Amino acid sequence: MAKRGILGRAMGLGLAVVASLLLATAATAQIPGPEIVAGDVLQMMVPGRPDLDRTLVVAQDGSVEIPQVGEVRLAGMGLTEAGMVLKQRLRLIAPTLDTVEVTRADAVGFRVYVIGEVGHAGLHEFASPPTVWDVVRAAGGPLRSADLRKARVIREQEGGPRTIEMDLSGLMAGRDFPLERLRNGDTIVVPALPERVSGVASDGGVKVFGGVAVPSIVPVDGPTPLMDVLMLAGSPTAEANMKKIWWVHAADGKDQARLVDLRLFLEKGDPAGNPDIHPGDTVNVTLSRPGRLQSGIGFLLGTAAAVAAIMVALNQVD
Structure with a gap:
């Protein structure tokens, strides 16, 4: 009887070991x-x-x-x-x-493709699922021409590719960017900005338009003299009215507009004509255009001169 009991316990132990091995093997096989x-x-x-x-x-x-x-x-x-x-x-x-x-x-491991306005477009490999920041950084970062607000991820799945829109404009500032990890085989597309359009966020630059070569949001990270801001926008055009530049600045919780005469600075060195412009401000360089009266007088004077020249020529012929 004792031998049978020992044999039974041994068999039970053996079966338990075999069962454990089978369960471990099954668990391992289920790990994708x-x-x-x-x-x-x-x-x-x-x-x-x-x-x-x-x-x-x-x-x-x-x-x-x-x-x-x-x-x-x-x-x-x-x-x-x-x-x-x-x-x-x-x-x-x-x-x-x-x-x-x-x-x-x-x-x-994990492969992600990057297409568009980055330093090093192409295939990038990672040992673990990367974040969007990991991939953009590995790709050399966005170019100045990158439209980060309209970036997207293309993901292959059953039924065809799926497009995921992503606003990456906060990447470089370290805020408001997606924390989702990408999947193996994903593709990040960073499109280009339209020609002469800035990719700077409005609160990270100055909105400049009117009589400048390149109307856009110019990047500034602190108080910047008006003349410097205009040069960042491609400089004033020949039609720009330097005596009449509107500057909108937020003060005391509301926007306030001020008229600036840049010629005071250019002709006299007066700092009143070259105030410091702040991120989030707006600058409108008005245009100088001849009035209707001026244009009409010029036309009349030109016509009179032409008539006089014709009469002189006719008299000489006679």
Whole structure:
């Protein structure tokens, strides 16, 4: 009886160990690995059919080439799912095939593509899921021509690509930018600003328009003399009225407009004609245009001179 009890306990212990191993194996098998993406190098092994073993490179369209069965799309799948798909395709030439094992020979981690106005567009790889800031920083940061407010992420998923709009204008200031982590295979698109349009936020610069070469929001990070602000906007044009420049500045919780005569500074060095302009301010350089009376007088004088010249010429002929 004692021997039977010992034997029973030993068998029970053995079964418990086996069950634990099976559970551990099942749990491990359920852990999903990184999805297959373009550029991955896979190793396909077919037990009992070494002639079918081969190294597969995932092409840019997400497919691999197997001479016996042609192209098979694997992008977006886990390794287990890829093995099942390959097994079904290989059964076309080997109907009794039971198992196909797929391993990653060259794991790339997480890949994100960046297109558009960044320092280094192209493919960037990361060991773990990156944030938008991680990717933009790895891509060399945005160019001055980048329209960060209209950036977007293109994500491949079932049913086709999905576009996610993102406002990245707060990136460089370290505020108000997405904290969501990107997925393997995502693409960030940073479009270009329209020609002669500034990408500076209104509270990070001065809005300048009117008689300047490049009306835009010019970047300033503190009080800046009016003349400097105008030069950042491409300088005043020939039609600019230097004596009449409107400056709008927020004071005591409300906007206040002031007329500035820049010629006081240019002709006399008077600082009243070159006040400090602050981020968030607005500057309107008015245009000098001849009045209707001036234009009419000029036209009449020109016509009279022409008539006189014709009469002189006729008299000389006579």
